[in-house]
Amino acid sequence: MRNEVRFSGFGGQGIILSAVILGRAAVMYDNKYAVQTQVYGPEARGGASMSAVIIDDTPILYPKVAVPDIYVIMSQEGFEKYGADAVNPAMMLVDSTLVHSRPACRCIEIPATKEAKISLGRDIVANIVMLGALVRSTHVVSETALEKAILDSVPKGTEDLNIRAMKKGIELAAGISP
Template identity: 75%
Template structure:
């Protein structure tokens, strides 16, 4: 099954790294095809950034995301620039601390930045928390694949912190699914 995932936030949040890790999980650890692209403004840190991943069971013939079905939005500016026009058929994960608007499509409020700061004491892993929530809510890759990809991608010495962030994200994603059905 083909998925087009668009990540957006501000420079410094690890938006591009999150997309790279997701693509790695799909291509290397889940045996799927994946392609990743990125866009960020000249201001880089602090300005809006966007990264996208296509994941498919079949070879990908066109490497640009044209119709995202999954959005991961981690800033208000990112929502306004890349998420506001999400179709009703899409699903969106929004960082509930940093995104004020809500989309017309189905969405999950994930307090990734808040939880990274308060629970893990490291805001820098908010992107990994969000990756865990993404996998838990969409199943776009397996949990085992994303765990391996995180371990392959993070700096040596931070593996334990990043795995705790990922598992926290799994829990937050599962909770948001329960809230949706309640």
């Protein structure tokens, strides 16, 4: 099954890292194919940034996400630039702490930044909270694969914090998704 996932937020939120972790989980731990692309430049700190991942059971011949079926949006500007045109049957996870608009498609609100700050004491792991929620809501990769990919990708000494962030996202999404 093919999934095209678009991540967007502002520079510094770990948007590109999120896509890299998701692709790594698919390829290294779930025996799938994945391609990750990114857009950054003047957006590097503060402006809207975007990264995308295609995950498939078969080799991927074209690496560009054309019409995402899954969106993970972590800022209002990211929504306006990269998510406002989302329509059914797409699904969008939004960080309800920072995104105030809602799309025309199915929308799951995850207060990632708020929970990262309050529950974990570090808003910098909001992207990992969103990854946990994404995986719980869509099963695009397994939770086990995501955990292993996070452990491969985060700075040494932050593993426990990041795994707690992933589990917080899973918990938040479990209260919402079927």
